[in-house]
Amino acid sequence: MSPATQFGPLLRATHRASVMSTPVAVAAAVAGIGACAWYLRSNSTASSDKPIFSSFGFHTLRLHSTELINHNTKKLRFELPDASKPSGLSLTSALLTVSWPTGRWLPVLRPYTPVNDLNEPGYIELMVKLYPNGKQSTHLHSLQPGDTLTFAPIKELAWTPNQHAHVAMIAGGAGITPMYQLARGILGNPADRTRVTLVWGVNTDDDLFLRDEFAALERAHPGRFRAVYVVAAPAPGSPHQKGFVTKQVLEKAGLAAADAKNRDVKVLVCGPPAMEKALKGRRGSGVLAELGYKPEQIYSF
Numbered sequence: 326m327s328p329a330t331q332f333g334p335l336l337r338a339t340h341r342a343s344v345m346s347t348p349v350a351v352a353a354a355v356a357g358i359g360a361c362a363w364y365l366r367s368n369s370t371a372s373s374d375k376p377i378f379s380s381f382g383f384h385t386l387r388l389h390s391t392e393l394i395n396h397n398t399k400k401l402r403f404e405l406p407d408a409s410k411p412s413g414l415s416l417t418s419a420l421l422t423v424s425w426p427t428g429r430w431l432p433v434l435r436p437y438t439p440v441n442d443l444n445e446p447g448y449i450e451l452m453v454k455l456y457p458n459g460k461q462s463t464h465l466h467s468l469q470p471g472d473t474l475t476f477a478p479i480k481e482l483a484w485t486p487n488q489h490a491h492v493a494m495i496a497g498g499a500g501i502t503p504m505y506q507l508a509r510g511i512l513g514n515p516a517d518r519t520r521v522t523l524v525w526g527v528n529t530d531d532d533l534f535l536r537d538e539f540a541a542l543e544r545a546h547p548g549r550f551r552a553v554y555v556v557a558a559p560a561p562g563s564p565h566q567k568g569f570v571t572k573q574v575l576e577k578a579g580l581a582a583a584d585a586k587n588r589d590v591k592v593l594v595c596g597p598p599a600m601e602k603a604l605k606g607r608r609g610s611g612v613l614a615e616l617g618y619k620p621e622q623i624y625s626f
């Protein structure tokens with residue numbers, strides 16, 4: 326994950342505060358707060374002809390509306406300051422969110438991935454899964470239309486059309502959002518001929534909160550996009566495979582590296598730590614290595 330590079334001074338100051346003696350920790354925390362306040366003051370929502378997130382800086386946006394998508398996921402739609410311009414985010418990007426819960430010394434910083442069309446003027450949309458006691462997800466779920474939130478852009482994998490013949494996306498839970506951003510970016514570009522295979526592992530059928538959007542992509546791009554779902558505890562009569570994302574599931578989805586059609590495949594991974602560990606293993610172990618993929622073919626969001 327890349328925010329550490331862009332937020333080096335701030336993140337290092339806040340992290341160090343947690344491992345120091347009390348007076349030093351307090352001083353470091355104050356320095357962290359000062360650095361954050363400085364960033365926020367010096368960069369917030371300056372007027373410019375360029376789209377707001379086309380360069381690095383913090384910007385505070387107003388929440389336009391929310392929509393409950395399932396038992397634990399909300400869609401949050403934020404207004405950009407210029408309704409005629411898109412966000413300026415490039416494929417692929419996330420947004421670092423900053424909140425400052427009442428009574429806490431330090432701000433909470435977490436990345437989220439916009440899921441609306443990056444070319445849409447006037448808005449960005451996030452899909453946020455609520456984690457029990459999750460600091461930022463709880464805050465985001467509590468926001469009401471008219472409330473504000475501060476963001477800064479984070480560049481993720483820089484996508485070049487047709488650089489790979491085939492992309493394998495392997496996602497777990499809310500790790501689906503970067504995959505959706507990229508899939509719609511690839512398939513929405515008539516000049517990009519990349520094939521995309523998605524394997525998404527979730528706990529229950531209800532967790533497949535982007536299922537309709539992926540079904541629309543499958544209908545619009547037959548032969549180029551395919552989505553495979555694996556559900557740990559499927560409902561009776563569920564059409565989806567039961568279980569976890571294993572070597573057998575990936576082979577069945579046509580993702581063994583040995584297949585001639587996968588010679589130029591790029592593998593993208595985003596999911597909970599246990600899933601990423603099982604897939605990537607250590608030093609050449611893990612499911613992806615067993616399937617024949619080299620470390621340089623694999624990218625983790």
Ligand SMILES: Cc1cc2nc3c(=O)[nH]c(=O)nc-3n(C[C@H](O)[C@H](O)[C@H](O)COP(=O)(O)OP(=O)(O)OC[C@H]3O[C@@H](n4cnc5c(N)ncnc54)[C@H](O)[C@@H]3O)c2cc1C
Pocket residue numbers: 326419435436437438439451452453454455456457458459460461462463499502503596597598626
């Ligand atoms: C590049 C990137 C993009 C992301 N995009 C999105 C997105 O679009 N939508 C979205 O909902 N999330 C996304 N995330 C995850 C998000 O940044 C937060 O990590 C998540 O919302 C939890 O933050 P929190 O402060 O609520 O929980 P925390 O306070 O950090 O953690 C509270 C508890 O929640 C549980 N928990 C936290 N994170 C996870 C996890 N990933 N898997 C399983 N359990 C967890 C743990 O039990 C933890 O102890 C993204 C992460 C990355 C790195």
